[in-house]
Amino acid sequence: MADSEMGEAxxxxxxxxxRNLDERFVIREEKYKGQQFSHIYFxxxxxxxxxxxxxxxxxxxxLPVNTVLGLEEGKECIIVGTLYKHMKLKPSILDEYSxxxxxxPLVKPHNFMSTDDHLILEDESGRVKLAGPMLAPSAFVxxxxxxxxxxxxxxxxxxxxxxxxxxxxxxxxxxxxxxEDKFVAFVSGLSVGTNAFNPLQFQLLVDHVxxxxxxxxxxxxxxxxxxxxxxxxxxHISHGFFSGQTVAPKDHAKLTExxxxxxxxxxQLVAALPVDIMPGCNDPANYSLPQxxxxxxxxxxxxxxxxxxxxxxxxxxxxxxxxxxxTSGQNIDDxxxxxxxxxxxxxxxxxxxxxHLAPTAPNTLGCYPYVDKDPFLIESCPHVYFVGNQEKYETxxxxxxxxxxxxxxxxxRFCETGVAVMLNLxxxxxxxxxxxxxL
Amino acid sequence: xxxxxxxxxxRQKKKNSGVTKPSSSSSSSxxxxxxHYTGGASVGAPSAAQTPALVTRGGAIDLKEEYGDExxxxxxxxxxxxxxxxxxxxxxxxxERAAAMGLHPPPxxxxxxxxxxxxxxxxxxxxxxxxxxxx
Numbered sequence: 001m002a003d004s005e006m007g008e009a010x011x012x013x014x015x016x017x018x019r020n021l022d023e024r025f026v027i028r029e030e031k032y033k034g035q036q037f038s039h040i041y042f043x044x045x046x047x048x049x050x051x052x053x054x055x056x057x058x059x060x061x062x063l064p065v066n067t068v069l070g071l072e073e074g075k076e077c078i079i080v081g082t083l084y085k086h087m088k089l090k091p092s093i094l095d096e097y098s099x100x101x102x103x104x105p106l107v108k109p110h111n112f113m114s115t116d117d118h119l120i121l122e123d124e125s126g127r128v129k130l131a132g133p134m135l136a137p138s139a140f141v142x143x144x145x146x147x148x149x150x151x152x153x154x155x156x157x158x159x160x161x162x163x164x165x166x167x168x169x170x171x172x173x174x175x176x177x178x179x180e181d182k183f184v185a186f187v188s189g190l191s192v193g194t195n196a197f198n199p200l201q202f203q204l205l206v207d208h209v210x211x212x213x214x215x216x217x218x219x220x221x222x223x224x225x226x227x228x229x230x231x232x233x234x235x236h237i238s239h240g241f242f243s244g245q246t247v248a249p250k251d252h253a254k255l256t257e258x259x260x261x262x263x264x265x266x267x268q269l270v271a272a273l274p275v276d277i278m279p280g281c282n283d284p285a286n287y288s289l290p291q292x293x294x295x296x297x298x299x300x301x302x303x304x305x306x307x308x309x310x311x312x313x314x315x316x317x318x319x320x321x322x323x324x325x326x327t328s329g330q331n332i333d334d335x336x337x338x339x340x341x342x343x344x345x346x347x348x349x350x351x352x353x354x355x356h357l358a359p360t361a362p363n364t365l366g367c368y369p370y371v372d373k374d375p376f377l378i379e380s381c382p383h384v385y386f387v388g389n390q391e392k393y394e395t396x397x398x399x400x401x402x403x404x405x406x407x408x409x410x411x412x413r414f415c416e417t418g419v420a421v422m423l424n425l426x427x428x429x430x431x432x433x434x435x436x437x438x439l
Numbered sequence: 440x441x442x443x444x445x446x447x448x449x450r451q452k453k454k455n456s457g458v459t460k461p462s463s464s465s466s467s468s469x470x471x472x473x474x475h476y477t478g479g480a481s482v483g484a485p486s487a488a489q490t491p492a493l494v495t496r497g498g499a500i501d502l503k504e505e506y507g508d509e510x511x512x513x514x515x516x517x518x519x520x521x522x523x524x525x526x527x528x529x530x531x532x533x534x535e536r537a538a539a540m541g542l543h544p545p546p547x548x549x550x551x552x553x554x555x556x557x558x559x560x561x562x563x564x565x566x567x568x569x570x571x572x573x574x
Binding site: 033 | 527
């Protein structure tokens with residue numbers, strides 16, 4: 001869409017129809033009345049069980065489905081419940097009171113697995129230990145709901161012969177009629193306010209995305225970027241400020257400088273294209289999931305534009321009828337601490353197969369004690385699933401058994417790698433944008 | 440520990456309210472036994488003294504005989520695992536949640552709760568679950 005008059009070419013940025021679907025993550029009417037986390041687990045079990053029960057007849061139609069309390073020794077059956085993984089090395093607040101503190105060795109800070117971990121299946125009526133070689137504890141975490149087929153042994157364990165995960169949720173068809181390229185740019189881990197932040201590198205990204213860099217060809221590419229998503233950890237407020245003590249006047253600058261610097265960059269961006277900004281673990285937002293949108297007062301300049309959208313974490317939106325779901329990384333990082341996989345993309349695949357964005361919440365990941373819903377359940381499979389603040393850029397196109405197609409994107413930390421990610425809405429192809437100030 | 444001072448030592452919340460014990464034979468034999476009991480922690484304690492744990496819900500004494508069929512039905516609803524945990528959650532809200540989930544909770548429970556809503560505030564304890572304040 002360029003004016004081809006000589007010397008006066010104006011390129012117009014492409015537009016895409018945006019719909020924000022964060023409603024289920026926003027905490028509005030919820031009031032804390034002293035409820036415990038048992039309610040969120042109950043809602044999760046109830047919802048996932050009804051999904052699994054519709055899948056069991058296609059899996060093993062001839063076997064009865066029992067409750068845990070209804071198990072009979074030696075009788076083959078199927079039980080559905082929530083998994084609990086007992087981990088010896090999992091840090092427990094009670095360890096402070098244990099007299100044998102020295103018995104627990106210094107653990108690697110990023111992984112609490114041990115060979116002694118075992119799995120327990122639990123439903124409303126009871127719990128039973130799962131035995132057998134079919135379920136490797138290293139691939140599972142507490143909080144997922146599965147169906148297992150097997151029988152109770154004489155020791156009271158349940159010997160697992162086979163198991164069923166819910167699998168990818170049904171997906172709404174992606175519109176295939178678009179013929180033009182439209183790109184969505186993803187970036188995360190800017191960490192404004194730390195030494196790792198390189199303002200020139202980020203300015204390069206801003207200039208490229210807004211179209212201030214390069215010749216006409218490059219500007220043409222930039223004009224096809226319809227949305228920028230900032231997936232968390234845009235600034236870094238030193239954790240020393242979170243101790244609850246009053247901040248000395250001389251330290252006020254340390255608190256506000258990163259926010260102001262980020263606002264200046266953001267204002268340049270929102271003047272050019274729609275920007276979604278999500279909170280991360282280092283941002284000034286609440287700790288437990290779902291993190292609420294960063295407050296508009298933090299962004300005095302950028303919030304004046306209607307292209308500026310402050311979002312929750314996890315974030316769910318739709319662009320030209322393509323469904324996007326993503327987080328700032330806490331859900332995958334927590335899975336990494338309590339289970340094993342060959343790469344982060346595999347963790348992401350697992351969360352889609354388990355139909356739950358953050359299965360370890362509320363066990364090891366902070367989460368709001370919902371009473372009447374579990375907002376992290378994935379009811380419909382997204383087309384694009386992204387996770388921010390990871391070590392490196394990785395991507396895979398996942399194909400499901402029911403013709404689902406999901407683009408999985410692991411967005412690296414920009415302050416460390418200088419890499420942003422570009423996704424083409426037309427064909428879900430992904431490539432990296434690398435910015436470097438080293439000559 | 441002089442047994443003479445014990446009666447004043449243990450504050451007696453209730454001596455004899457209008458509670459009638461239907462199973463009078465077993466309880467009266469228990470009463471007579473405790474009077475003769477000369478050892479243990481309850482030495483000298485009058486049998487009608489109430490321990491604080493039984494005093495809940497704004498001072499109402501929580502004895503088995505005091506509640507009627509309504510409370511019994513509400514408690515059964517609380518205890519039914521099919522509708523999920525009951526702790527920290529009002530009974531009416533739990534009923535509404537169960538209905539929204541399609542579990543078909545018994546309608547007469549809702550009628551009792553809604554009927555109480557229009558009643559006096561002294562009955563407000565019935566909106567809280569069985570374990571309120573105890574766990």
